[in-house]
Amino acid sequence: MQIKSPEFKQNARIALQDANLQRALGNLKAGFPQKRAAAVARLPEFDQLRDEARDLKNHILEHLDLYLEEFEKNVVANGGTVHWCRTAEDARKKILEICKDQDAKTVTKGKSMVTEEIDLNDYLEKNGVTPVETDLGEYILQLRKDHPSHIIAPAIHLNIEDVADAFHEHHKRPKSNDPAHLMREAREMLRKHFVAADVGITGANFLVAETGSTIICTNEGNGDLTQTLPKTHIVVSSIEKLVPTLEDMTLFLRLLARSATGQEFTVYNTLSSGPRRPGDQDGPENFHVVLVDNGRSDMVGSEFQEMLRCIRCSACMNHCPVYGAVGGHSYGWVYPGPMGSVLTPQMVGIENAGLLPNASTFCGKCEEVCPVRIPLPKLMRHWRDKEYEKHLSPTSVRSGLALWSFFATRPKLYRLFASVGNRFLRFKAGKKGRTSKLPLASAWTDHRDMPAPSGKTFMQQWKEQNR
Amino acid sequence: MASPRSRVGLFVTCLADMFRPEVAFASVKLLEMAGFDVEVPERQTCCGQPAFNSGARHDSAAIARQTIEAFDGFEYVVGPSGSCIGMLHHYPELFAEGDPWHQRALDLKSRAFEITSFLAQHLDMDKLSSSFKGKVTYHDSCSGLRELGVKRQPRELLSKIPGVQICEMEESETCCGFGGTFCVKYPDISNRMVGNKSENIRATGADTLLAGDLGCLLNMAGKLKREGIDIQARHVVEILADMASTPAIGEAEKRS
Amino acid sequence: MSKADIFNRIRGGLHVPSDDSARRAAVKARLDARQRNLIPQRAQLPENERLRLFIDMADEAAAELIELHSAAELVGTIENWAQENGIAHLVTASDEQIKSLDWSGNGTLVLEERVAQVGDEASLTSAFCGIAETGTLMLYSGQESPTTLNFLPDTHLVVLRASTIVGPYEDAWQMLRQATDGSMPRTVNLITGPSRSADIEQKLQMGAHGPRRLVIFLLHGE
Ligand code: SF4
Numbered sequence: 052m053q054i055k056s057p058e059f060k061q062n063a064r065i066a067l068q069d070a071n072l073q074r075a076l077g078n079l080k081a082g083f084p085q086k087r088a089a090a091v092a093r094l095p096e097f098d099q100l101r102d103e104a105r106d107l108k109n110h111i112l113e114h115l116d117l118y119l120e121e122f123e124k125n126v127v128a129n130g131g132t133v134h135w136c137r138t139a140e141d142a143r144k145k146i147l148e149i150c151k152d153q154d155a156k157t158v159t160k161g162k163s164m165v166t167e168e169i170d171l172n173d174y175l176e177k178n179g180v181t182p183v184e185t186d187l188g189e190y191i192l193q194l195r196k197d198h199p200s201h202i203i204a205p206a207i208h209l210n211i212e213d214v215a216d217a218f219h220e221h222h223k224r225p226k227s228n229d230p231a232h233l234m235r236e237a238r239e240m241l242r243k244h245f246v247a248a249d250v251g252i253t254g255a256n257f258l259v260a261e262t263g264s265t266i267i268c269t270n271e272g273n274g275d276l277t278q279t280l281p282k283t284h285i286v287v288s289s290i291e292k293l294v295p296t297l298e299d300m301t302l303f304l305r306l307l308a309r310s311a312t313g314q315e316f317t318v319y320n321t322l323s324s325g326p327r328r329p330g331d332q333d334g335p336e337n338f339h340v341v342l343v344d345n346g347r348s349d350m351v352g353s354e355f356q357e358m359l360r361c362i363r364c365s366a367c368m369n370h371c372p373v374y375g376a377v378g379g380h381s382y383g384w385v386y387p388g389p390m391g392s393v394l395t396p397q398m399v400g401i402e403n404a405g406l407l408p409n410a411s412t413f414c415g416k417c418e419e420v421c422p423v424r425i426p427l428p429k430l431m432r433h434w435r436d437k438e439y440e441k442h443l444s445p446t447s448v449r450s451g452l453a454l455w456s457f458f459a460t461r462p463k464l465y466r467l468f469a470s471v472g473n474r475f476l477r478f479k480a481g482k483k484g485r486t487s488k489l490p491l492a493s494a495w496t497d498h499r500d501m502p503a504p505s506g507k508t509f510m511q512q513w514k515e516q517n518r
Numbered sequence: 519m520a521s522p523r524s525r526v527g528l529f530v531t532c533l534a535d536m537f538r539p540e541v542a543f544a545s546v547k548l549l550e551m552a553g554f555d556v557e558v559p560e561r562q563t564c565c566g567q568p569a570f571n572s573g574a575r576h577d578s579a580a581i582a583r584q585t586i587e588a589f590d591g592f593e594y595v596v597g598p599s600g601s602c603i604g605m606l607h608h609y610p611e612l613f614a615e616g617d618p619w620h621q622r623a624l625d626l627k628s629r630a631f632e633i634t635s636f637l638a639q640h641l642d643m644d645k646l647s648s649s650f651k652g653k654v655t656y657h658d659s660c661s662g663l664r665e666l667g668v669k670r671q672p673r674e675l676l677s678k679i680p681g682v683q684i685c686e687m688e689e690s691e692t693c694c695g696f697g698g699t700f701c702v703k704y705p706d707i708s709n710r711m712v713g714n715k716s717e718n719i720r721a722t723g724a725d726t727l728l729a730g731d732l733g734c735l736l737n738m739a740g741k742l743k744r745e746g747i748d749i750q751a752r753h754v755v756e757i758l759a760d761m762a763s764t765p766a767i768g769e770a771e772k773r774s
Numbered sequence: 775m776s777k778a779d780i781f782n783r784i785r786g787g788l789h790v791p792s793d794d795s796a797r798r799a800a801v802k803a804r805l806d807a808r809q810r811n812l813i814p815q816r817a818q819l820p821e822n823e824r825l826r827l828f829i830d831m832a833d834e835a836a837a838e839l840i841e842l843h844s845a846a847e848l849v850g851t852i853e854n855w856a857q858e859n860g861i862a863h864l865v866t867a868s869d870e871q872i873k874s875l876d877w878s879g880n881g882t883l884v885l886e887e888r889v890a891q892v893g894d895e896a897s898l899t900s901a902f903c904g905i906a907e908t909g910t911l912m913l914y915s916g917q918e919s920p921t922t923l924n925f926l927p928d929t930h931l932v933v934l935r936a937s938t939i940v941g942p943y944e945d946a947w948q949m950l951r952q953a954t955d956g957s958m959p960r961t962v963n964l965i966t967g968p969s970r971s972a973d974i975e976q977k978l979q980m981g982a983h984g985p986r987r988l989v990i991f992l993l994h995g996e
Contacts, residue, residue, distance in 0.1 A: 060704065063704065064706045067706050067707070075975070078976040078977075079976065081976075082976045094816070095814075095815070096812055096814045096815065099812055100811075100812055100814075103811050107811070110800075113788060113797075114797055114800065114801050115784050115788075116781050116784045116785055116790070117797060117798060117801040118801060119781075119784075121801070129958070135775075135776040135777035135780055137776040137779050137780055186973070187974070187982055187983075191973065191974075204972070204973065204976065205973070206973050206974070209974075209975075210975060211974055214974055230974045230975065230977050230979050231979050233974060234974065234979045234981070234982060235981075238981070243892075245892075245983075246892055261805050261808070263958075264958055264962075270969065270970050270971060270972075271971045271982035271983045271984065272925050272969040272982060272985070273983040275925045276925055276983055276984075279921050279922055279925065279961075280922070290780065295801070295804045295805055296804070296808045296809075298809060298811060298944055299804075299811065301811070301942075301943045301944060301947070302811040304943070305814070312972070315834070315835070315909075316835075316907075316908035316910055316964075317966070318967050318968070318969060319964070319965060319966075319984065320963075320964035320966075321961060321962070321963050321964070322958070322961060322962040322963075323960070323961050324959070324960055324962075326960070327960060328915075328959075328960050330916075330917035331916070331917060331960060332888070332889045332917070333889045333915075333921055333922045334915060334920075334921055334960050334961065344776075348780050348784045348787065349783060349787070350787075351783070351784045351787035351788060352786070352789065356787075372692055372693050372695070372711050372714075373704075376707050376711060377707060409700075409703060409704075410704065410707075411700070412660070412693050412695065412696065412697025412700045412711075413660070413661075413697060413698075413700075414664070414692075414697070415660055415661070415663075415664035416660075416664070416691075416692075418664070432570070432571060432573070434573075435571065435572060436573040436575055437573070438573055439572065439574055440573070444573065448572060448699075448703075452569055452572055452574050453577070455568065455569075456574065456577035456580070456581065459563045459564045459566065460563070460577075460580050460581060460584055462560060462562070462584075465563045469532070469535060469536050472536060473536050473537075476536075482770055483770050484765055484768050484769045484771060485743055485768040485769075494701070494703075495705070495740070497705060497709075498705060498708070498709035498712070498741070498744065499712065499737065499741040499743070499744045500741075500743040500744050500768060501736075501740055502537065502739050502740055502767045502768030503537075504536055504537045504538070505538055505539065505540060505764060505765065505767075506539055507539070508535050508536055509530055509535045509539035509543070510535055512539050513542075513558055
């Protein structure tokens, strides 16, 4: 996927003027935050669970290598295979190789952000394997040659008319604007793919070291059909999804659905532990786990390690006023919103991520709702430090800051500067108490007035009162 | 209650200094009412947040050292802004552990308080008296709310003033879009956010908007004025100190 | 090689000492202890309240629930239900509980023990246990309980014994380990209500790809 993060500002401007997108985003704001709040209110222990989850994740990350070893050992004991992939490229190749070994023509896919991250679909297609997305949202996007704009509600940027048009065009059936009808149509169309697929690819929400199991959490049941019906099941997961035991996984499950959709529990939480057992009448004959690093191992021990606690619940973007205003595509790569502004620079390189870590007012709402208490503003600030060090921030910002710091560290000069500015602003405003136009401040005054100072600076007045 | 003659250093904040001296005077009045000696150290300028949030750690550390020195020796450091006091609380992050400045930064942090939370703790609230009358709505500024836990304190204080009727707005905890340099770096997004905010403010039917941070107030007042919405914006201390007779933020000198 | 490379980076980042026996011991201890984390109060109710909670939560998750007072009522109840809902054909699991049912009355329901196929109207399986905390069913795969039965048919009928309903998930894991001698079945399904999606305009629609209806026959007693 082409990285369009450097165009965030332009993308955002267009998004703000896109009436259809704005209508669609309205559904998000009206939905997830209230539902989460209601679910949290019903579970008095919620915040305690968050503390435990944060601490447990920290323990896991401190012992990540050892838990990964244990996981692999148990996957192998269950009859599965683990593949280690340092880069996105390694992962794509490995997955294709498994598909080719099976002579696969089509693969069905459950929802997986990691496969978006490694740009799997394009690659498979170019190499003669047809991927079919089976999550309703992802399926709609695939028909439209579109990409997810949200990590759990991938088609949140679309309205029902867009879905109706896409179905009408591809299914060649009479058009309907009824969501129930559209869903039935998708169900019917996808049945044949589920059965025909040679390989099923899913992601994983967690990897359980103790049992060598992977788990997916879905509401639709598409992931289950994807992994049960084909001869081969490939789980694609990133390395930080490990948990020690089933009990530990349970801690995260209690947080995940509530933080994500506000459900008490996801409809289907399914653990997979290897291929079909002797005597089993169904289930895959081959079980592969493709573990993707793609920059994560470099985060271990760095100032960004805390980001690896992320369980991909989407609460941070659901509550982010910037995300809510501009939608996920504005961020220009796979992961949007606050978590994306931390992950994207790591994965595509800070020099290619535009100024994404700046796309936040640091209001702190994301950190307030994050189930594993990731200090997202702090991590974005770390990226800003790096941008500044590497001279990636715009020259106007740098020189403005330098000038301002020059004054701020010289109190006497600063007083002078403040009183001149104060007088100038009062002069501009005249008797109105505000100005609607100011030189060099159009970014402010294009949209709002600039209130004028109400008198001399405080420091001047304080001095004059001789206190 | 405060032991008599405890010294408070007022952290004026650059915006109160430049735009709204009343806010600093009101703070002084309230702190004195609570029984403190208030001083305004000369060597203070700005808290350094713009540099800190733009990645200029070197500059922020220089400003932090200056602020730490300016407020040496005060029992408390109080300022009329959750955002600036929140920044003072970030100072320890600017110095490596073991660096003597780190310890001094921690020490400053332990003495630095946002004005309403400080008053809620140290002021005998029955002393408050204000002739202000009106329907007010309160915006919870982000840093104060989430970094310092300022939420109930301003409301508790306001509840002691008979003329105040609080009408809560929808999403009072949602960011107004100011975000320091954010509002000029991303003017379109900021505009959308402050637009939503002014709509929520308007919908309350209040005649006065209150908050505890001048950055947010300048932003919201500027938007309300631009949209021709006749709601007065003030810092909460102006009401608490009975100093609301001057024109509100961005208002003409004389209102008929 | 990728694996070595990844491990080196992780260990480098963590500054793992050459003797990392303390870390290994910590990991082993955690894995062996299977320690429980905080369990919400809600999941620790006395038995009768626990049952009530299961019923309420299952209902909230849009599962349908029919209570029975003896196994003898099961066949008749299922036949009636099938008739009322126009279902003539049932694919079933072949576990002991299902096999022991006597369908020899004069019902017209056609039964077949096999895996599910596209087009199947309804399936009948047994739940391993129920979890009151969220009204969740636990099922797992085995020779007599194919997984497709839980996902492919339009309607999924599940027999659940009230005596197997536990409070928290943790109790279910413990029961599972006991039942399977500690080895994980190929798949374990935690099912909470029927399939759904809100991918179109965030409006919840029931019956996405899995069963549109989940009917629980809750068997009291025994
Ligand atoms: S950063 Fe936190 S809130 Fe955001 S997706 Fe990850 S876990 Fe959820």
